[in-house]
Amino acid sequence: MSDKHVDELSGVETTGHEWDGIRELNNPMPRWWVWTFYATILWAVGYAVAYPSIPMIKDTTKGILGFSSRAELQQEVDHASLAQTKFKDLIAGKTVQEIDANPSLREFAIAGGASAFKVNCAPCHGSGATGGPGFPNLNDDDWLWGGDLDAIQHTIAHGVRFDADTDTHVSEMPAFRDILDATQIKQVASYVWSLTNGPSDPALAEAGKQVFLDNCAACHGDDGKGKLDMGAPNLADAIWLKGRGEEAIARQVAAPKHGVMPAWSARLGETTVKELTVFVHSLGGGK
Numbered sequence: 001m002s003d004k005h006v007d008e009l010s011g012v013e014t015t016g017h018e019w020d021g022i023r024e025l026n027n028p029m030p031r032w033w034v035w036t037f038y039a040t041i042l043w044a045v046g047y048a049v050a051y052p053s054i055p056m057i058k059d060t061t062k063g064i065l066g067f068s069s070r071a072e073l074q075q076e077v078d079h080a081s082l083a084q085t086k087f088k089d090l091i092a093g094k095t096v097q098e099i100d101a102n103p104s105l106r107e108f109a110i111a112g113g114a115s116a117f118k119v120n121c122a123p124c125h126g127s128g129a130t131g132g133p134g135f136p137n138l139n140d141d142d143w144l145w146g147g148d149l150d151a152i153q154h155t156i157a158h159g160v161r162f163d164a165d166t167d168t169h170v171s172e173m174p175a176f177r178d179i180l181d182a183t184q185i186k187q188v189a190s191y192v193w194s195l196t197n198g199p200s201d202p203a204l205a206e207a208g209k210q211v212f213l214d215n216c217a218a219c220h221g222d223d224g225k226g227k228l229d230m231g232a233p234n235l236a237d238a239i240w241l242k243g244r245g246e247e248a249i250a251r252q253v254a255a256p257k258h259g260v261m262p263a264w265s266a267r268l269g270e271t272t273v274k275e276l277t278v279f280v281h282s283l284g285g286g287k
Helices: 031-050 069-092 096-101 103-120 149-158 182-194 202-215 246-254 270-282
Strands: 014-019 022-025
Touching: 069 103, 069 270, 096 103, 096 149, 096 270, 103 270, 149 270, 182 202, 182 246
Parallel strands: none
Antiparallel strands: 014 022
């Protein structure tokens, strides 16, 4: 006869452990669970032998199968790069107009340009190319240096006010605080704002028209619509790069801010510049 204690309610033997009068039932794990546990141990040992797994001082064990996730990834990258070579070579030998006219090349260029844009251009122009204060929106129809394929390519390749590139776009608006007095600056700011909005003081805006013609029309045109060859923005389209309102315009007239864009040709290469050109042109604002 067993001398082990049997629980009266469940009829199960107890282990002999007791805490404050509470006894522990002796319910062993199911055999199928135990054998599954042993199988996982064997699987882990086999995995450690077959694959890289055990850390060493400077490396890991290589495993008898010689598997490497890095090598596998590199093979996939090499395969993808090989598949792209055909299109890359074609793009390198064609003009942006020829690329844009070829559906398959255009599709490839837009995909490659979108990827290059996210890495190199999005920090300033935004992930959606919508720009921000001081950074142009590339989705609209407002282009400082031209929005056709050739103009966009030149701007990307050589940049704007980038001293290291001799072909960069160069234009600077003078600080009119050294040319005009405070009243004249307010007048011309009010007039510029009146080209697209109601001025705070119509008389001030009317006086500013002559100030504009005398000092600003040479670059921005008599109608204020700008000149692409000079990088002078259109002031009559309600699109503002540096800030909206008469006060913001007055600040820009008095002490203008000038943006700088790097030349990307040397860093990215001509092929990627062409891809970026086609991508930017495809956003909807390109002419």
